[in-house]
Amino acid sequence: MKPLKIHKNLIPIFSIALFILALFFLPFLFKNSNKTLKEASGPLVVAEEECNIYIRITGQKDPIPLEEYVVGVVAAEMPANFHPEALKAQAIAARTYVLKSTNNGQTEIEPTVLRQVFYDEDTRKANWQSTFDEYEQKIRQAVESTRGEVLKYDGELITAMFHSMSNGRTESSLNYSGVDLPYLQSVASADFHAENYVSKNTLTLAEWNKLLKVNMTLDDIKKIRTKQNNTGRVEKVIAGNKEWTGRDFRTLLDLRSTDFTIQVVNDKIEITTEGYGHGVGMSQYGADAMAKQGRSAHEILAHYYKGTTIEKMMCKK
Structure with missing residues (x-):
């Protein structure tokens, strides 16, 4: 097969056509290039x-x-x-x-x-x-x-x-x-609807005195006063001249929270606690x-x- 010969007068025409095609497709090439660059250099969310x-x-x-x-x-x-x-x-x-x-x-x-x-x-x-x-x-x-x-x-x-x-x-x-x-x-x-929201601790007088390192009677305990803060939790426990913070009292008696009440029932001390944790x-x-x-x-x-x-x-x- 003989090689195809292009007349020398047609060369300028082909050059002009290629130039026009390049001008047409060049913006699309840059557009895709910019898109790739933007995605690669965007914010990196890291694990x-x-x-x-x-x-x-x-x-x-x-x-x-x-x-x-x-x-x-x-x-x-x-x-x-x-x-x-x-x-x-x-x-x-x-x-x-x-x-x-x-x-x-x-x-x-x-x-x-x-x-x-x-x-x-x-x-x-x-x-x-x-x-x-x-x-x-x-x-x-x-x-x-x-x-x-x-x-x-x-x-x-x-x-x-x-x-x-x-x-x-x-x-x-x-x-x-x-x-x-x-x-x-x-x-x-709204968690106060949980089934284990309220808990009770019952202590003997001996257990109470040992845990708190005191020597109190049941009558002394009946006179205990508590001071609550604006969220209903105990800020202070006052027994005569003895005083504890609510947090210390909770730790000493291993209570579930600082929202508690104390009462004497049948010669035992009953502590009712609401909630669980520091809050x-x-x-x-x-x-x-x-x-x-x-x-x-x-x-x-x-x-x-x-x-x-x-x-x-x-x-x-």
Whole structure:
């Protein structure tokens, strides 16, 4: 086959045609290029692997990834049969709390009620047994769906305190610790409908005197006065010239909360307690009640932590 010959007079025509085609397609090439560049250089939402945030738990040899730690905390701190939106709220609160209290994983955290309880996978299997697969999936889904979400106030991580159930109102940080934090104010909470809302402790006179390190009679106990604060919790217990704070009294007698009453019944001391926990921040039973009413995890957190925002963790390359 003979090679195709192009007449030299046609070359300028082909050049002009190619130039026109290039001008037509060039904007589309740049448009696609810009789109790719914009997507690549946009804000990076990071997980713990990208930011290398690992949590060191007191008593454990190896640190664990942040989100895996959150799974263990939600499993330990909130009943797995709670509403998914309540579990999501707990995940965000737990993630925020550990990042704030450990300076983003720089220091250790105790796996106790003084900080956050943590259950590893073996403990979860032992606790849940036949329901392990169901509960594990449910909690991991709650954590994964909120991955990287944290609570902030004025751009800073908050101290996201939480408790089991309140007495109808949460406690303020001012009443609890003397520190007035704007996002830890007293708010209404619907968890007083929980079936285990009220509990009773019965002590003999000997047990009472031993625990409080006093030498009182039943008549002395009948004269005890309590001073309540504006959320209905006991601020002071006054017995003659002896006085305790509500928090100290709760600790000494191992009570479930500082909302309690004392009375003598049949020569024994009966203490009736309402709610469970210190009462500050999010009520877990309250969160579950709100979730069952159709409120989302973000709405629940906005109710219990006033003036806060929920943001995704960000990390620069």
